[in-house]
Amino acid sequence: MVLPQFEYIAASSLEEACKLLLEHDGKAKVMAGATDLIPPMRDKVFTAEYVIDLKKIPGLDELSYDEKEGLKIGALTTLRTLEHSPLVKEKNPAVAYAAKVIASTQIRAKGTLVGNICNASPSNDSAPNLLAQGAKVNVQGVDGTRVIPIEEFFLGVRRTALKPGEIVTSVVIPPLAEDEKAAYMKFAVRKAMDLAIIGVAAKIKMKDGVCTDARVALGAVAVTPILAPAAAAELIGKKLTDEVIDKAAEAAMNSCSPISDIRASKEYRKEMVRVFTKRAVKQCLEQY
Amino acid sequence: MHKSMINLTINGDEVDAVVKDNLTLLDFLRDQLGLTGTKKGCEEGECGACTVLLDGLPVNSCCTLAVECNGREVTTIEGLARNGQLTPLQRQFIDKWALQCGYCTPGMIMSATALLNTNHHPTELEIREAIEGNLCRCTGYAKIVEAIQAAAAEMNWEEA
Ligand code: FES
Numbered sequence: 001m002v003l004p005q006f007e008y009i010a011a012s013s014l015e016e017a018c019k020l021l022l023e024h025d026g027k028a029k030v031m032a033g034a035t036d037l038i039p040p041m042r043d044k045v046f047t048a049e050y051v052i053d054l055k056k057i058p059g060l061d062e063l064s065y066d067e068k069e070g071l072k073i074g075a076l077t078t079l080r081t082l083e084h085s086p087l088v089k090e091k092n093p094a095v096a097y098a099a100k101v102i103a104s105t106q107i108r109a110k111g112t113l114v115g116n117i118c119n120a121s122p123s124n125d126s127a128p129n130l131l132a133q134g135a136k137v138n139v140q141g142v143d144g145t146r147v148i149p150i151e152e153f154f155l156g157v158r159r160t161a162l163k164p165g166e167i168v169t170s171v172v173i174p175p176l177a178e179d180e181k182a183a184y185m186k187f188a189v190r191k192a193m194d195l196a197i198i199g200v201a202a203k204i205k206m207k208d209g210v211c212t213d214a215r216v217a218l219g220a221v222a223v224t225p226i227l228a229p230a231a232a233a234e235l236i237g238k239k240l241t242d243e244v245i246d247k248a249a250e251a252a253m254n255s256c257s258p259i260s261d262i263r264a265s266k267e268y269r270k271e272m273v274r275v276f277t278k279r280a281v282k283q284c285l286e287q288y
Numbered sequence: 289m290h291k292s293m294i295n296l297t298i299n300g301d302e303v304d305a306v307v308k309d310n311l312t313l314l315d316f317l318r319d320q321l322g323l324t325g326t327k328k329g330c331e332e333g334e335c336g337a338c339t340v341l342l343d344g345l346p347v348n349s350c351c352t353l354a355v356e357c358n359g360r361e362v363t364t365i366e367g368l369a370r371n372g373q374l375t376p377l378q379r380q381f382i383d384k385w386a387l388q389c390g391y392c393t394p395g396m397i398m399s400a401t402a403l404l405n406t407n408h409h410p411t412e413l414e415i416r417e418a419i420e421g422n423l424c425r426c427t428g429y430a431k432i433v434e435a436i437q438a439a440a441a442e443m444n445w446e447e448a
């Protein structure tokens with residue numbers, strides 16, 4: 001089936017891309033990997049008169065690590081790169097894992113983490129880690145740059161806090177200290193080409209056997225990926241015994257109200273949030 | 289109707305073409321260049337029948353625009369055999385009965401080619417992961433995995 005008509009523009013600089021995006025606000029779509037752009041355009045989920053390709057803009061495929069800043073993932077850094085990068089595997093294995101469980105080898109060769117969050121699907125596998133680890137989203141607009149905390153980035157299904165003419169240039173995930181561990185667990189029926197029924201990310205900090213800080217984030221249980229502060233609160237200040245972890249998992253379950261759809265019922269999703277919160281926290285602990 | 293001039297390398301040959309901006313790489317290959325070895329299944333990125341190599345990496349050509357490939361290198365199933373000589377992988381697909389209707393085969397072979405190009409000793413799990421984006425409705429995959437294993441073994445034997 002032929003795609004609806006549009007004009008393709010390969011922007012050569014960020015300034016040009018932002019200007020075009022603002023000028024054609026509402027009629028233009030930004031393209032990186034295109035894997036989550038072409039199918040919905042074909043299905044007429046949305047239309048675009050202009051497609052602005054970022055791939056010719058130099059410097060956007062950055063992947064670097066700084067002891068203070070953390071892991072920086074550029075707008076054009078592919079999921080495949082994240083999945084295979086020794087740097088990511090060493091510094092933040094949860095991020096490498098979350099990249100690997102997305103779609104298929106072919107999609108990951110083109111698709112990007114930044115594209116994944118900009119498309120803002122409630123079940124996207126990239127967001128829970130970013131939420132649990134307090135990532136920052138670097139944005140370029142016509143009038144300059146700004147930083148959006150990931151907690152404020154998602155507004156709804158396919159809706160983000162980006163303003164007209166704004167483009168995400170990179171995501172920065174703070175470094176994990178010696179005493180901090182993180183994990184992401186995706187629950188899906190199939191290993192490939194399947195969306196998460198639910199996803200759970202956790203990050204914990206341990207000092208002398210006591211959990212001094214924790215964050216738990218959930219995917220596919222609300223219109224956006226969400227944090228579950230009630231679950232984290234059950235962990236903080238305690239020794240992480242099975243009973244404590246059970247209580248946190250219970251809190252995670254009670255803090256979400258997912259929908260029933262083709263993949264799972266509301267009740268099943270809640271139950272799986274409980275199970276996978278437990279597993280995510282335990283996987284963090286196993287890394288010590 | 290928006291059109292663009294593109295210049296790219298396809299199976300080693302330089303190609304200049306004028307393409308509609310909304311033309312996918314898949315339709316460009318099949319309809320404009322007559323390279324119909326690359327198959328069209330779902331056009332949604334789900335089945336992998338349209339898999340080609342873009343700068344050496346396996347991608348879904350149905351989720352790629354032709355104009356997006358300007359200046360890049362594309363390899364299709366037609367680009368594998370040399371002087372009428374099939375690659376070990378292609379031959380093993382025949383020898384091991386790794387195809388029935390054959391519709392998934394070009395995509396399977398492109399995914400497996402990409403794997404063997406970078407990993408000469410893949411484990412069974414790595415093979416299954418490499419073809420995770422390729423659906424086969426006939427074979428049940430076992431013969432496909434065997435064919436890829438046999439090709440890897442043969443290539444290692446040739447290396448030694
Ligand atoms: S036709 Fe491209 S993935 Fe099915």
Ligand code: FES
Nearest residue numbers: 388389424425426
């Ligand atoms: S051989 Fe028929 S789909 Fe694979």
